[in-house]
Amino acid sequence: MFAQRLIAGLERSVRRFPAESRALGAGRSVMALAQASVLVFTPASHLFVPVGGAETEVGCAPPVQAVSLYCLAGSADRQSVGLVVLAMLLVVASGILPRFTTVLHFWASLSLGQSVSLPDGGDAVAQVVTFFLVLACANDRRTWHWQRPGGAGGGDRAGSPWQGLAWAGWWGVRIQVAYIYLNSALAKLPVDPWAEGSATYYVARMENFGAAGLFADLFRWATGITLIALLSTWGTILAETLIALFLLRRGSRQAVAAVISAALHVLIVLQIGILSFGFIMVGAVLCAASRGIDAYAPRLRDRLPRRFPGAPAARVPG
Template identity: 35%
Template sequence: MLARLGARLRGVAEAAPWTNVYGLARTVLACCTLTTLLASETSTLFRPAQGIPGYPYCDGAPYSLFCVVPLETAHALAIVILLVAASGWRPRYTALPHWWVAVSFQASATIPDGGDQVAAVLSLLILPIALSDGRTWHWQRPAGQVNPVISLVAWSASLVIRVQVAGIYLQASMAKLGKEEWADGTALYYWFGDPQFGIPGWASGVLQPVLASPVGVTLLTWGTVAVEFALFLGLVARRAARPYLLVSGLALHASIAILMGLGSFALAMSASLILYLRPLDQPFAWRAGGLPAARRAVSRLVTGLHRPMTARNGAARSLGKGDVAGEEA
């Protein structure tokens, strides 16, 4: 048995976890916080509230980016950091700033939601994978030999992430059954009728007849619980079953985003599902002209911005020496 366990560990250590699977999850995770910051002004995200002595909240989070830097500057800086992290450039160097922004926003915003909390936790748990990723872009294929010790550390982080995500869905499904409205199958009738989180007007014509039907609303309510519990079972599901669970989970959160307006939460949970149900050693096969082309475009942009700066610096040094030829260059 020990020999089989050792052979299994060697097989895991020789497989590189640094693929575009975790890269896509990092991008989606960064977009969770990024979209919130882009779509909201600081006066909306950081405002007075009962029980909060000041804003942004810094009493329990003196390390927060929004506490150590002036608020408007921190808002702009956070957007830049998340844009770079979402692009996939140098994950080894952008992982820590990404986590700092995510945990700072979750700690200092007046009313963070569940998606912000998930983003803060996942951006922390993903650090062992990202910090050991020496690629220029997290969309690239792994290159060179794999260090077995570093690989095992990264795979261990992946396992911790999977256990964490499984726990989220177990708690979500079991907690619902403790509520009378979920147990009797009527919860979504009340949620979709809520003036703040209810269904939008364009969807009411389709969903109202379903919600008015005892069978329809029961199937919707219990179906949500069943999908969440099935996602928990993804922790022990065979690889062949995981793609179906992944599609089901993504569809669930997409419907929540569309019908209830919880977009950032859907992005955070979509990133979680990718890390949870898509094996890291099974990279996505992008179509030609897709993300690789986008990565090349970003690379050309960075190079184009770098060259004029290098030229200006070279000209300045030459002018300092009185070299006219250097000025013309």
């Protein structure tokens, strides 16, 4: 009896799953543009460097590394190959044919993550998330992912054999991204500077990885204040935990997870840089929270006339 109810519930969830999503499309675009920024601002000579005294070679071990574009290109100039990867990412960011360009996105992410000598955490996240996005967009038949969902033939999509694959892919993104944030939060707890609340003080003053840019002096001054150092250190752990938990909840809580993620990573970008990593994570959270954002956005829009008298009045049907 329990098994029958479980199966019936899963069938309803799959059937009601919105396979077309503007929020998920926005997340894809943010991730692709963040990855593209690496290729735009970093020459190939800085992406492929000797590590541990070894020659500057691209690993091409089968089966995964061998399909990297840098391996398939053989002896071609890496800067030229990078331009091809950049073009792929810009096509993805445009939103055209999401059902098919998710494959391009995964290929580009795999090429960067498996071939670049010094990948960061964002490259690893992008590889996994874009793999699940190939599945999550399997039933998205729009020309652009900015189009309104539910166009012609929308009623037939719920019964499509691709619907279950799309549902499973979105859940894969959701669980994976939630795990990343929860694992990050829990991993900080046994580390003394994080546990005692002084981590951001030391991070801001690291020689090669500390506060930089226009706000460097401001962040060093602020983290020198004990209360701010405590709040920013423990606040980071709390924010990561909330993102993980809210992503696994329904409705507007997923949208809250996206807001917290954006705020957290913008602050990190302003403090220590790592622009591409920050916005890859923001894009990944947008994808994971897409169902909640899509459901909550119309309700938020409808409330605007009541909260802001100057906003245009909602159109009344009929």
